[in-house]
Amino acid sequence: MFDTVLIANRGEIAVRVARTLRRLGIRSVAVHTEADAGAAHVRAADVAVAVPGYLDMDAVIAACRATGAQAVHPGYGFLAENAAFARRCAEAGVVFVGPPPAAIEAMGDKIRAKATVSKAGVPVVPGLAEPDDDLAETAARVGFPALIKPSAGGGGKGMLLVRAEDELAAAIESARRTALAAFGDGTLLVERFVTNPRHIEIQVLADAYGNVVHLGERECSLQRRHQKIVEEAPSPLLDPETRAKMGAAAVEAARSVGYVGAGTVEFIVHGETREHYFMEMNTRLQVEHPVTEMITGLDLVELQLLVAAGGLLPFAQEEVRLDGHAVEARIYAEDPARDFLPTGGPLLALRFPETAALPGGGGGGGAVRVDAGIEAGGVVGSAYDPMLAKVIAWAPDREGALRALDRALSETAVLGVTTNVSFLRGLLALPEVRAGELDTGLVERRLDRLVPAAGPPDEVLAAAALAFHDDLAAAGSGPWDVPDGWRVGGPAWTTWRLESRGRVCEVRVRGLPAKGAEVAVAGAPAVPARLTRGDGGVQVALGGAVHRYAAVRDGETYWLGRDGAAWSVTRHLLGDPGDRPGAAAAGDGVVRSPMPGTVLLLKVAQGDTVAEGQPLLIVEAMKMEHTVTAPVAGVVAELPARAGRPVEMDAVLAVVRPAEDGAR
Incomplete structure (x- = not known):
């Protein structure tokens, strides 16, 4: 086994790999950019080396030489499926913890991969590809809806569903642009879209001596825009016979390219007939690998290291045991109420559920497990993937695992950055999810039930007003220090104008919240209230109900978290909500950025005449x-x-002078 391993990644996967290295007594080396110098993965490692960028192969290999690292674990993303990097490692005498470069290349090209596994007898989805085929003609033959995919891509990036012929040209343009930017290869393929499909993948392991096994399947059908959200193992769809067939097909797919290491063979499965078609193979560790670890009791990172060091797989196929059920939810920095646009900002406070050990020490981490790469005080930017953490739960059966995961998410609080935690809880509660009746389009069909309302509940606004009011009272020496807080004969009402998620309303408070007060929201009758602080949050007694919130103040905004949901409530300093900085009246033509990011392409120039709804x-x-x-x-x-x-989010991108102003 290796003495020192460099982790060529960041975030939660780097922290997760470091955890196994520490358990095995192997020295871990982190690499980081200047912006990531204080990141969680840096503190998780024994040694840290600064690099100009995570994709800088020369810098990563130089870091191996400087620290004596004998191997590189690439995690996923970045250099994980880069055959050129695997070759560079070999040339430098450093072991790449992953498959041979030839296997990466064979499976990294979707067109070549389908041809290869088809020869090995693995069923594939009908479709054709560039450069031999014209995409428009192929799409017409395959029929709509059809999927456009980058040949060199993965993880759903650049993949677009085309429902009709008039959408095809724009989809090809977007997919090719994304493919060139992300993979340096604009080659595309088109294939039949299987209606109401299930996305089920098989985890495989192979050593350098020809031994290949599979560790069962993972159900990954709960997706949005081809990005996985919730994964589980085993699949509620498969019976033992289908599991054996798909497992055997996955093993043959791995053998067909001389695979070594951990990999995942992904299939599209018909929800009724259970017919399965090879979709692609990911030549790396998957984001959702923890659910397999939880039901097998195996540590996949440890097995990756063992195989990379030249070891034999320590078990045969008949020795693999699947125990219980595990479900994983991905926490993203995104706003479901704004069409899931990425968010960002400082992580003001962070709370995850407590983890508990699995019976027998299986699963590599507990009946509830959290893999996170974030810490309070950090900043979420727009340069990297929006996934912040994963929460995984195990139980003897599926119902228990879903229940445990929901409870764990209810105990999660991320304040300072809007996330999808509340959305995840709603998704897990859907009757179809509870019944295991899944397909890749389910989330989109149920969005109206899953996306939160525009504004927070009244009790959240009441809690924020009480917290603001209590801050003023605490800052002074007496009731006279609270604006409008005292009159001859007793306390007077103080009005707070608050905004959260587009809702602006007035909340009136009278008295001192810590000792007993009254609060009235949006003209409703006043109710007695009391606020108590402690343990990084506040407890609010409101009428006959008591609510506990994780709470933190950031300037004129209070962040409150409860039951997995989080709200930012801002105090207005100006009289008219429409006068707040950055606000624009409807129809005034000011165009603002919907998310923090980078301007990729301008489609108009200053002075151009545009129609309403025209891309800018x-x-x-x-x-x-x-x-x-x-x-x-x-x-x-x-x-x-x-x-x-x-x-930045809400930055002015353009101003369109309305036609009624006389512009022509």
Whole structure:
């Protein structure tokens, strides 16, 4: 086994790999950019080396030489599926903890991969690819809906569903642009879209001596925009016979390219017939690998290291045991109420559920496990994937695992950055999810039930007003220090104008919250209230109910978290909510960035005449493109946005002078 291993990654996967290295007594080396010098993965490692960028192969290999690292674990993303990097490692005498370069190349090209596994007898989805085939003609033959995919891609990046012929040209343009930017290869393929499909993948392991086994399947059908959200093992769909067939097909797919290490063979499965088609193979550790660890009791990172060091797989296929059920939820920095646009900002406070050990020490981490790469005090930017953490739960059966995961998410609080935690709890509660009736389109069909309302409940606004009021009272020496807080004969009402998620309303408070007060929200009758602080939060007694919140103040904003949900409530300092800084009246033509990111492409120039809804520019952040359109018909009067430049959320990108103003 190795003495020192360098982790060529960041975030939760780097922290997770470091955890196994520490358990095995192996010295771990982290690499980091200047911006990540204080990141969690740096503190998780024994040694840290600064590099210009995570994709800088020369710098990573130099860090191996400087620290004596004998091997590199690439995690996922970045250099994990880069055959050129694997070769560079070999040339430098450093072991790449992953498959041989030839296997990476064979499976990294979707077109070549389908041809290879098809020869090995693995069923594939019908479709054709460039350069031999014209995409438009192929799509017409395959039929709509169809999927456009980058040949060199993975993880759903650049993949687009085309429902009709008139959508095809724009989809090809977007997919090719994304493919070139992300993979340096704009080659595309088109294949039949299986209606109401299930996405089920098989975990495989192979050593250098020809031994290949599978560790069962993972159900990954709960997706949004081809990105996985919730994964579980085993699948509620498969019976033992289908599991054996798919496992055997996955093993043959791995053998067909001389695979060594841990990999995942992904299949599209018909939800009724259980017919399965090879989709792709990910030649790395998957984000969702913890659910397999939880039901097998195996540590996949340890097995990766063992095989990379030249060891034999320590078990045969018949010795693999699947015990219980595990479910994982991915926590993303995104706002479900704003069409899941990426978010960002400082992590003001962070609370995760307590973990508990699995019986027998299985699963590598507990009946509830948290893999996170974030810490309070850090900052979430737009340069990397928006996934912040994963919460995984295990139980003897599926119902118990779902219940345990929901409880764990209810105990999670991320304050300072809007996340999808509340959305995840809603998803887990859907009757279809509880019944195991899943498909890759389920989330999109149920969005109206899953996306939170525009504004927070009244009790949240009441809690924020009480917290603001209590801060004023605590800062002074007596009741006279609270504005409008005292009159002859007793306390007077103080009015707080608050905004959260587009809802602006007035909340009136009378008295001292810590000793007993009254509060009235949006003209409703006043109710008695009391606020108690402690343990990083506040407890609010409101009428006959008591609510506990994780709470932190950031300037004129209070962040409150409860039951997995989080709200930012801002105090207005100006009289008219419409006068607040950055606000724009509806229809005034001011176009703002919907998310922090980078301007990828300008589609208009200053002075151009545009129609309402016409694309103006494209903003990209965290593996996602967003087309910004004209809010009104008129002329592009201002265009401060520049291609290639970063922008903050709500930054002014353009101003369209409405046509009714006389612009032509």
